Amino acid sequence: GENVEQHPSTLSVQEGDSAVIKCTYSDSASNYFPWYKQELGKGPQLIIDIRSNVGEKKDQRIAVTLNKTAKHFSLHITETQPEDSAVYFCAADYGQNFVFGPGTRLSVLP
């Protein structure tokens, strides 16, 4: 089955700095990779996604890159703000479902 690894498990950055979270997956058939942000006491919310026919996608301060050959994809957040503090999950499609990584707790320090 699909296995998704995610690093780092925790990440602290100063406000204004960039944050990078990396994920790897095992199933070469996967071709859809969403990123979710989860705040305390809430369900995950999609922040960006990428499909395998694209190498990079950007939405304002957030970007995702995908290397299908190496089976890894990364989330980049620039100009971080305190409200970016949350747990971030990467995921890969597996059949009709998603397999999630274990999450990265991002803290943006003012």
Add this chain to the structure above:
Amino acid sequence: GAGVSQTPSNKVTEKGKYVELRCDPISGHTALYWYRQSLGQGPEFLIYFQGTGAADDSGLPNDRFFAVRPEGSVSTLKIQRTERGDSAVYLCASAITGFGKETQYFGPGTRLLVL
């Protein structure tokens, strides 16, 4: 418009009891998913509905867990003879079709605590 809603938001029960968790998906979404999230981990897939039918229930941990979606909208996750290890956040998500690679919209979850 309204998002995915789940009730109750919190549920405390005793070991051995029966519980039901409810999910109201986004109106018009054909696909509905249940996930379980343990503390400090990512959501783990339990079951996926396409309309009224369970298209994939391979994530259900054992036969104490069962889910229904009789009219293709609201779904209920049922857990019999609860065990302390069932304590987790149960998340529901819905998607427009469930076919292909599309966004899943998550509800806030039900926090289940089995004493």
